[in-house]
Amino acid sequence: MELLVKNGFVYDPLNGIDGQKMDIAVKDGQVVESVNERKAKKIDASGMVVMPGGVDIHTHIAGSEVNTGRLLRPEDHFKDHESKTSVTRSGVGRSIPSTFTTGYRYSRMGYTTIMNPSMPPLEAKHTHEELNDTPMVDKATYPLLGDWWFVLEHLASGNIDECARNVAWLIKATKGYAIKIVNPGGLEAWGFGHNVNSLDDQVPHFCITPREIIRGLCQVNKLLNLPHTIHVHTNNLGKPGNYITALETMKCVEDLATGTKPAIHITHCQFSAFKGDDWKSMESGTEPIANYVNNHSHVTLDMGQIVFTDTTTMTADGPFQYGLYGLTGRKWVNHDVETETSAGIVPFHYRRKNYVNAVQWSIGLELALLVKDSWKIFMTTDHPNGGPFTSYPRIIAWLMSRKARQAALKRLNLRAQSKSFLPSIDREMGFYEIATVTRAGQARALGLAHKGHLGIGADGDIAIYNINPEKTDPSQKFKTVRKAFRRAAFTIKDGKVVVKNGEVLRHVDGRTMWLDVQVSEPRGTTDDLKQRFKEYWTVEYENYPVGEGCLTASLPMTVKAQV
């Protein structure tokens, strides 16, 4: 199967290609130097933008938490439903679309790789069942390790190597991809109705602090040579004044970074960049964070942008969700996953006229625009927490056009308008930078060598958008930009055209990527360990791991660890 994308304006930041008119050849699912032009299927992309397939570093799309959210909110689905077609299945959507619909909608926007963060290890089988049913995209998932009892115990006793062996086993057992840390220490404390309020609070019963957990897992990450850094949801998330915690979290691993390689990824940073003492005096804390990130190379961020809509918030951060439930008085699901993590779900409506929500909107965009290096910040909405992923085209328009930002800002709460930094920011991203924040940067941060670029040997994942960068000025015609990114002209997955003009043409199963971490001396299976599973887990040791047979399309990646 050969394919030739002709005459498009190619934006491929990882290879430094900035809008040059060129052809991209794909053979057997991979980008190649050239193909037989007579035999190959040709796609005329003249006057269109060609980018690598989109990569999303943080989007809650599968797992028990997401599914509970679906069950909790029938009112979220009833106005947004898709009928089946000859190739697609039916489904319902909006803030938490059903699994198949999630795949289709990502594909329609030109995305080909998505990462599901926050999987409680105990719920790994459920998560993979749902990932199997999410077609059109390659995907991976991060197990929650920040409050796993084995991690806490080994770090408390200072045994980093043993901790690393356990983490290696767990990543392999749950078919995970990276180390996810959510409110380190706080989730364990939540099991007892408490939380931790700073990096140096003691976690009850474990003689350890959040700082030690983050530093310990950062060292483990390095020892195991994992492709992605630790993926951190900070302490004190969603509380006024928490930008200090975010800064401290970045600082606490400063000395662990080697060279210019990132050591920590702060996810949905918008929720961790609040200044002020309470909700009344809350304001944007983006400046100190952006300054810090501009001067240090060991941090990457993602935006966690909010959009004004009714959505569903869901995190493993149980105490935060409890606070949110108190604020909204709406429905709430709370869950304590034994020995591992917690979870909470609360529906939330972001409103323009609400001061705090309006400031949050401004914070997300300020972060993206004030961080000078677009390789350090990526575009997400922390789907569905800040808004559904289907609102990405709107965010792209805001990033590309000052006019679009002004138009949106004008409709906000007046006090929030007067405090926003946005009017003073002139920066407008071009297509090159948009390609960086939506695919290339994310692929590089994730260590995905074959994704996010169109060089020789890359996966044949290509997105083509019907917008002419020579004729359309995105800064003025932001509505055209929005329309183009909403419905990709073509989405190509593994060298096959799967979407044309926003319609799904072909169903493909995406692969599930996971890390096969090889340690020189694997953790032994002692009777003691089995006994602990018997005592503290509802699942026996033998039934805990997810077998490779559970994945319909498995794509293991071998990593050689230092321990």
Place this chain on the structure above:
Amino acid sequence: MIELVPNREFRLPITAECISPNVFEEKTLPEIEALKVWEGNKQKTLGGIFKIAESGADNQQKNNTITIHGDVTEVRGIGSYMKNGEIVIHGNVGLYLGVEMHGGKITVYGNTGGWAGSMMKNGTIEIHGNVGDYLASPYRGSTKGMRGGRIVVHGNAGNEAGAYMKHGVIKILGSAGQFLGLRMREGTIYVKNGCEDRAGACMSGGKIVIGGAVESILPSFTIDSIKKKAKVEEGEDAEGPFYVFLGDLAENGNGKLYVSKTSNPHLGSYEKFI
């Protein structure tokens, strides 16, 4: 004026949100006949299941009134999102009558299914029969209750009538089921006869007037006073005397629950707390 008569007896549920004056107006008869509806999992045209006739005056808004003759118990969503005009139904009608109605009038000479007037914002619905459960209540899981308008039911209502109500008037001239005015925030519900248990559960505001017998009052309500009459709407009072309860205190609520004194002698023990 458009007249609809079912072609046959419907056996499968039909979703026909297109039966609304706002959809019909400015359309010619063939266009109306070509409107799409779902019967079970098959898509049909409106003309395929109804005999449609045009009659009456030839002024501009000629299709602003829709009359349905016959049993349409299986037809759902009639009058959804309508903004003006009128629908008259001579027969029983199915679920979701007048969902998110913004204005206009619906009259039913028969019974209706559940969720009649669900999430309505304005307009009038008059039903000369009984209504099913969830009268004027929002869709499952949603908190968008009735925002305004007026519903009059000449028969009985099922459970959870007026849940999450935020504004407007509901008059039930028969009796009501359980959880009358569940979680209501504002507005008025009047029930001429009695109602089943748990009236006003979780209400945080608004007014419920019950002119008949109730078995008990929720323990999270406190008695406030006895009043001679209760105002139902402008120019209409219900004659008492009524016990006035405040609640639901479990939700820090400030709703008023009027319960007839004469029909409920067993509530007399509350009087000593006034």
